Amino acid sequence: MKRNITFLLVAALAGQLCMAQSGKVVEDFKPSSVNQDGKAYPQVNSEGRVRAQISAPEAKKVQLDIGGVKYDLVKDDKGVWTGESGPQDEGFHYYQLNVDGASVPDPGSLYFYGASRWGSGIEIPAKDQDFYALKKVPHGQIREVTYFSRVNSTIRRCFVYTPADYDKDPEKRYPVLYLQHGGGENETGWWSQGKAGLIVDNLIAEGKAKPFIIVMDNGTWAMPAPPRNNAPQGERPAGPWPPKGWFEGFQRTLLGDIIPMIDSNFRTLADTKNRAMAGLSMGGMQTREITLANPNKFSYVGIFSGGVISPEDIKTNPVFKENVKLVFVSFGSRELENRNPNFGKGIDPKNVTEELKQTGMNAHFYTSPLTAHEWQTWRRSLYQFAPLLFKK
Amino acid sequence: MKRNITFLLVAALAGQLCMAQSGKVVEDFKPSSVNQDGKAYPQVNSEGRVRAQISAPEAKKVQLDIGGVKYDLVKDDKGVWTGESGPQDEGFHYYQLNVDGASVPDPGSLYFYGASRWGSGIEIPAKDQDFYALKKVPHGQIREVTYFSRVNSTIRRCFVYTPADYDKDPEKRYPVLYLQHGGGENETGWWSQGKAGLIVDNLIAEGKAKPFIIVMDNGTWAMPAPPRNNAPQGERPAGPWPPKGWFEGFQRTLLGDIIPMIDSNFRTLADTKNRAMAGLSMGGMQTREITLANPNKFSYVGIFSGGVISPEDIKTNPVFKENVKLVFVSFGSRELENRNPNFGKGIDPKNVTEELKQTGMNAHFYTSPLTAHEWQTWRRSLYQFAPLLFKK
Numbered sequence: 038m039k040r041n042i043t044f045l046l047v048a049a050l051a052g053q054l055c056m057a058q059s060g061k062v063v064e065d066f067k068p069s070s071v072n073q074d075g076k077a078y079p080q081v082n083s084e085g086r087v088r089a090q091i092s093a094p095e096a097k098k099v100q101l102d103i104g105g106v107k108y109d110l111v112k113d114d115k116g117v118w119t120g121e122s123g124p125q126d127e128g129f130h131y132y133q134l135n136v137d138g139a140s141v142p143d144p145g146s147l148y149f150y151g152a153s154r155w156g157s158g159i160e161i162p163a164k165d166q167d168f169y170a171l172k173k174v175p176h177g178q179i180r181e182v183t184y185f186s187r188v189n190s191t192i193r194r195c196f197v198y199t200p201a202d203y204d205k206d207p208e209k210r211y212p213v214l215y216l217q218h219g220g221g222e223n224e225t226g227w228w229s230q231g232k233a234g235l236i237v238d239n240l241i242a243e244g245k246a247k248p249f250i251i252v253m254d255n256g257t258w259a260m261p262a263p264p265r266n267n268a269p270q271g272e273r274p275a276g277p278w279p280p281k282g283w284f285e286g287f288q289r290t291l292l293g294d295i296i297p298m299i300d301s302n303f304r305t306l307a308d309t310k311n312r313a314m315a316g317l318s319m320g321g322m323q324t325r326e327i328t329l330a331n332p333n334k335f336s337y338v339g340i341f342s343g344g345v346i347s348p349e350d351i352k353t354n355p356v357f358k359e360n361v362k363l364v365f366v367s368f369g370s371r372e373l374e375n376r377n378p379n380f381g382k383g384i385d386p387k388n389v390t391e392e393l394k395q396t397g398m399n400a401h402f403y404t405s406p407l408t409a410h411e412w413q414t415w416r417r418s419l420y421q422f423a424p425l426l427f428k429k
Numbered sequence: 430m431k432r433n434i435t436f437l438l439v440a441a442l443a444g445q446l447c448m449a450q451s452g453k454v455v456e457d458f459k460p461s462s463v464n465q466d467g468k469a470y471p472q473v474n475s476e477g478r479v480r481a482q483i484s485a486p487e488a489k490k491v492q493l494d495i496g497g498v499k500y501d502l503v504k505d506d507k508g509v510w511t512g513e514s515g516p517q518d519e520g521f522h523y524y525q526l527n528v529d530g531a532s533v534p535d536p537g538s539l540y541f542y543g544a545s546r547w548g549s550g551i552e553i554p555a556k557d558q559d560f561y562a563l564k565k566v567p568h569g570q571i572r573e574v575t576y577f578s579r580v581n582s583t584i585r586r587c588f589v590y591t592p593a594d595y596d597k598d599p600e601k602r603y604p605v606l607y608l609q610h611g612g613g614e615n616e617t618g619w620w621s622q623g624k625a626g627l628i629v630d631n632l633i634a635e636g637k638a639k640p641f642i643i644v645m646d647n648g649t650w651a652m653p654a655p656p657r658n659n660a661p662q663g664e665r666p667a668g669p670w671p672p673k674g675w676f677e678g679f680q681r682t683l684l685g686d687i688i689p690m691i692d693s694n695f696r697t698l699a700d701t702k703n704r705a706m707a708g709l710s711m712g713g714m715q716t717r718e719i720t721l722a723n724p725n726k727f728s729y730v731g732i733f734s735g736g737v738i739s740p741e742d743i744k745t746n747p748v749f750k751e752n753v754k755l756v757f758v759s760f761g762s763r764e765l766e767n768r769n770p771n772f773g774k775g776i777d778p779k780n781v782t783e784e785l786k787q788t789g790m791n792a793h794f795y796t797s798p799l800t801a802h803e804w805q806t807w808r809r810s811l812y813q814f815a816p817l818l819f820k821k
Contacts, residue, residue, distance in 0.1 A: 073546060073547055074545075074615075075545070091531055091533075092530065092531060092532075093528070093529055093530045093531035094529075094530040095489060095490060095529040095530040096488075096528070096529035096530060096531060097487060097489075097529070098487060099531075116530060134533070136485070136488070136528045136529060136531045136533065137485055137486075137487040137488035137489070137528060137529050138484065138485045138486040138487040138488060138508060139483055139484060139485035139488060139491075139528045139533075140484075140536065141483075141526070141528065141531075141533040141534065141536055142533065142534045142536065142540075144532065144533055144534065144546065144548070147547060148534075148540050148547055153466075153467070154465060154536065155465055155539060155540055156536070171575070171584055173577055173584065176574075176575035176576070178572045178573060178574055178575075179572070179573040180570045180571070180572045180573075181570060181571040181572075182568075182570055183563070183568035183570075184568070185565055192563055192565065204694060204695070207599035223466075302596060303596070
């Protein structure tokens with residue numbers, strides 16, 4: 038059996054290589070769903086290839102830069118460059134174009150904040166895209182909230198999702214999920230490319246999740262200068278990562294400013310059992326550190342591609358054991374295959390989560406099929422996590 | 430005296446030419462206030478020049494394209510291109526970079542929707558920028574509202590500004606301003622580059638305007654296919670402009686969907702005397718056409734760089750005369766100098782507005798000093814218009 042699988046894998050890989058070499062691509066490209074209004078490119082085909090196009094009559098070399106690979110575009114006699122990538126995983130990806138050495142956004146796409154810049158993004162239609170589709174159901178609002186942070190002595194902003202029925206009954210109060218973006222992203226990530234509003238709108242409309250408020254703030258601004266800035270470009274400093282204290286600034290801001298501001302400006306259920314925190318990647322690490330350090334503040338914990346909570350972590354933390362009704366941990370299957378360094382060398386996060394469950398905690402583990410450290414993993418994680426919230 | 434002024438003008442022009450030719454620019458450049466976090470370029474100096482910079486080691490030619498002029502950038506030995514524009518008017522401008530013939534957004538700036546694309550924008554600090562500054566005052570929310578449009582059989586979105594005290598008293602109701610963007614712009618323009626939320630926050634905090642709701646929807650999506658698409662690129666079709674019926678689609682959407690949706694989802698004062706409409710450029714033309722055709726729906730009318738209402742227009746419109754408490758018309762001074770075709774050949778909009786006033790209407794005319802058909806004109810127009818609203 039093992040031999041058969043190996044054979045199939047080799048055959049599949051060989052087939053893919055042949056396809057790439059012969060340049061044969063399936064000609065069913067359609068404009069990406071996140072193109073700017075009226076723009077025909079970029080396009081995506083049924084294999085998940087991205088075809089980019091840009092007019093650059095005087096350029097010598099134009100490339101599509103996606104998924105860590107640069108693909109050459111080819112110029113026609115009108116100076117228009119066109120070319121496509123290899124197949125990409127389903128879901129959302131950041132990308133850019135390279136014009137004679139200049140890395141620039143594609144003028145055809147909408148722009149998203151990630152990789153520490155506003156730049157191009159593309160959607161590879163996913164077989165399960167229905168759960169974040171824009172449907173004719175009641176929709177919540179995404180509100181830009183501007184507030185003064187005493188902790189940081191500055192004016193900050195966050196985005197708050199209020200469920201569709203929020204303005205119907207002025208007496209009703211709601212539980213709150215504090216939902217954090219990843220490193221190099223910001224407070225726009227979850228409602229824009231993350232589609233958090235649509236995911237929760239759809240779940241609520243189907244009766245699969247209780248209505249709740251989502252608060253999306255910026256976990257980067259409030260951080261102290263990261264120690265790894267002292268390490269050479271692209272390298273992490275020696276020692277455990279994230280370094281101790283990395284998230285103290287955001288913790289102070291969250292507890293000192295954000296939660297009190299939300300509780301005084303929105304109709305929240307302002308107690309521990311109605312407060313959740315979750316995040317992706319860096320936001321998951323922040324969730325882990327902040328909920329472990331403040332077990333009297335949060336009852337639901339979601340860590341998406343950002344580490345695990347082990348029995349060891351809570352051995353001397355009776356308040357966490359008592360208060361926390363759910364520990365939800367997730368990864369993309371490709372992260373698990375590749376042993377993503379975010380969850381430590383040699384640790385199997387599924388096993389660790391199972392061990393946590395054995396201690397009596399309500400621990401859930403979710404694996405997103407065939408996705409990596411990317412937004413499709415996190416959309417699916419929220420979709421799995423939200424129905425488990427505020428049930429107790 | 431006239432000779433002296435001519436002499437001064439010639440001397441000033443000659444000085445400017447010399448400066449441009451010798452390349453002497455004042456070296457007090459600072460990063461633009463609408464740069465992406467941490468980006469050093471683009472920069473602006475005290476003359477209002479824009480200095481752009483981009484790494485493009487293999488490029489042959491890189492240009493900064495702003496205000497209808499292309500300025501060459503110069504390459505250093507590391508392949509980084511740098512160069513500056515001539516002095517720009519105070520306020521916000523769209524711009525782009527040109528890399529070997531490819532027109533692309535500047536990777537250093539934030540992106541704004543205008544000229545029918547998401548692209549770069551820059552702020553030239555204005556002497557009066559305090560009125561739209563982000564201050565430590567109570568701030569309203571900008572809410573993204575998703576709703577089903579029966580008129581268009583589609584899901585649409587708009588943005589709604591609710592004033593800072595909106596969530597304090599669940600009994601209080603508010604008047605509403607429907608505020609429209611210009612051609613090639615969308616529902617994000619007024620709260621993003623237009624800074625409508627900050628302008629009204631500041632006016633309310635100073636007690637200069639009554640709190641009101643602002644609804645910013647998309648006036649383009651709902652339009653019928655514009656007749657000028659049949660005219661050659663960049664040319665208008667023959668006959669009066671805008672062509673009759675141009676705005677019927679948006680009128681149906683506004684009256685049939687948007688206003689009823691707002692009145693049933695927000696705590697509005699849902700009567701004529703508490704409803705205003707205003708817009709810039711195309712949005713001003715829409716305001717003019719829609720309020721003249723529906724004088725029982727709106728009591729306050731603001732037309733910014735989008736035409737005038739003449740005594741002739743309302744001669745046979747007693748309901749308009751009766752209901753409309755304010756007609757506010759504005760232009761940038763450079764539009765008046767250049768006889769912007771948007772208000773017709775040979776018409777002096779200030780005189781026409783004065784004539785309207787003579788008929789007994791409460792008509793106001795405002796000229797924005799030293800600005801053209803640009804956002805600084807419209808920010809100032811809103812700042813002048815808002816204090817006059819809902820006073821009767």
